[in-house]
Amino acid sequence: MTDTPHCLVIDESLMVRRVAARIIRDFGYDVLDAKTGQDALDMARMRLPDVILLDWQIGDMSATDVIDDIRSLPDGEKTRIIFCTAQRSLERIRAALSAGADEYIMKPFDSDIIESKFRLAGLPVIRVIQTDAA
Amino acid sequence: MRGALSLKPSYYEALKRLTLELAGVRMGSDHAFLVETRLASLARDEGYASLDAMIEELFGSGQTRLAVRVVSALVERDTHFNRDPQSLDILENFAMDALSEVRGGGRVDILSYGCGSGQDVYSIAMRAEARRERGELNNIKVNITGIDYPSQALERARTGRYTHFEVQRGLHAEDLVRWFIPTGDDEWQIVPEIRDRVDFQEMHLLSGLEDLTLYHAVVFRGALSHYSAPAQVRVLRGLAKLIRPYGYLLLGTGEHIGEMHFGLDPVAGAPGLYRKRDVVVPVVEPEPVGKQPTERRTFGPRKGKDHRQATS
Numbered sequence: 001m002t003d004t005p006h007c008l009v010i011d012e013s014l015m016v017r018r019v020a021a022r023i024i025r026d027f028g029y030d031v032l033d034a035k036t037g038q039d040a041l042d043m044a045r046m047r048l049p050d051v052i053l054l055d056w057q058i059g060d061m062s063a064t065d066v067i068d069d070i071r072s073l074p075d076g077e078k079t080r081i082i083f084c085t086a087q088r089s090l091e092r093i094r095a096a097l098s099a100g101a102d103e104y105i106m107k108p109f110d111s112d113i114i115e116s117k118f119r120l121a122g123l124p125v126i127r128v129i130q131t132d133a134a
Numbered sequence: 135m136r137g138a139l140s141l142k143p144s145y146y147e148a149l150k151r152l153t154l155e156l157a158g159v160r161m162g163s164d165h166a167f168l169v170e171t172r173l174a175s176l177a178r179d180e181g182y183a184s185l186d187a188m189i190e191e192l193f194g195s196g197q198t199r200l201a202v203r204v205v206s207a208l209v210e211r212d213t214h215f216n217r218d219p220q221s222l223d224i225l226e227n228f229a230m231d232a233l234s235e236v237r238g239g240g241r242v243d244i245l246s247y248g249c250g251s252g253q254d255v256y257s258i259a260m261r262a263e264a265r266r267e268r269g270e271l272n273n274i275k276v277n278i279t280g281i282d283y284p285s286q287a288l289e290r291a292r293t294g295r296y297t298h299f300e301v302q303r304g305l306h307a308e309d310l311v312r313w314f315i316p317t318g319d320d321e322w323q324i325v326p327e328i329r330d331r332v333d334f335q336e337m338h339l340l341s342g343l344e345d346l347t348l349y350h351a352v353v354f355r356g357a358l359s360h361y362s363a364p365a366q367v368r369v370l371r372g373l374a375k376l377i378r379p380y381g382y383l384l385l386g387t388g389e390h391i392g393e394m395h396f397g398l399d400p401v402a403g404a405p406g407l408y409r410k411r412d413v414v415v416p417v418v419e420p421e422p423v424g425k426q427p428t429e430r431r432t433f434g435p436r437k438g439k440d441h442r443q444a445t446s
Contacts (some may be wrong), residue, residue, distance in 0.1 A: 093311050094311055104305050
């Protein structure tokens with residue numbers, strides 16, 4: 001475990017960032033979070049994340065611009081980008097996929113959904129094995 | 135967790151026995167909390183004042199219909215779309231390809247044994263339809279029949295409607311937008327072209343198999359280990375009889391049919407996939423053996439049953 005995978009959560013809501021980060025840490029990831037697209041891109045330039053959780057609604061820039069900027073970084077094509085948003089229409093999901101997103105999570109989410117979407121995007125998920133001891 | 139249970143321990147033990155007798159399924163310790171949540175929901179549905187009231191009625195009156203509802207609620211396992219995707223890949227890439235060659239077009243019938251809330255059935259249908267749309271598989275139409283005990287899960291399977299949470303487990307976003315339509319009340323409905331390819335039948339999984347027709351493939355994934363040893367033999371023998379001569383049985387990844395072959399051969403390079411042997415014409419002895427067969431014709435528990443002869 002020398003190379004812990006790295007996740008960046010971009011969401012305006014502190015609550016969502018906290019909940020998502022807690023779930024994803026349990027999958028064996030280092031998690032950073034950002035409230036704005038610019039903060040997120042600064043962090044991504046320091047260390048390119050393996051996966052980004054991204055809302056449509058981020059104040060300072062459009063989500064598709066964030067995707068384009070990430071993709072233009074060295075190795076940026078390798079980063080998995082998963083939308084995580086309250087927008088649930090077919091049009092928004094199609095728009096996200098054609099903008100280059102790998103997967104799409106509709107809020108509200110739980111750990112099962114995030115785990116499933118990580119696996120579908122080809123990302124490793126470490127699950128703590130539950131024992132029957134309890 | 136145990137402290138949260140309100141049901142009397144003696145009832146819990148009785149439910150375990152009932153499930154083993156009726157469905158051949160052993161309820162493990164992981165079932166303890168399911169008893170409460172699933173049966174409470176069933177009790178509401180069936181119009182009982184409480185879970186206790188339903189259980190008392192069950193063991194008091196011995197109602198068969200209620201027993202089947204209770205047991206089917208207990209044996210239902212949590213499922214999701216594309217569960218065990220490796221084994222579905224094997225179905226798609228080995229079995230469907232081979233069947234489409236043998237069939238050379240037309241129809242392929244698949245049985246999903248213990249289909250629960252239907253995600254397995256729809257997952258197979260989506261894969262088959264996607265390949266057909268790409269002009270592959272000799273343009274065969276794949277029909278899938280899901281069977282299970284009469285249950286809330288099976289009723290939901292029939293509707294083809296899934297919740298916000300269900301469509302996000304195991305299903306690629308791409309497949310969601312391709313094969314589902316939002317209903318407006320936070321659910322998603324499978325598109326008609328997939329619904330037309332599937333149907334669901336209520337059935338007692340241990341005793342109803344003899345009434346079914348023959349299938350080109352039978353899918354029975356991820357459940358074998360839940361059955362008691364005698365029930366495993368009974369189920370596998372019953373399913374093997376439903377498979378056409380060049381057809382397949384698909385188990386889950388890591389599952390095996392065991393010592394008895396049931397007239398099936400493992401397919402090399404495709405773990406969990408078994409191919410039915412060619413038709414055995416009973417009069418002809420392919421290899422003469424020194425020992426003559428005895429009068430005994432069946433080793434099964436059911437007496438006087440005729441052997442269904444598989445033909446195409």
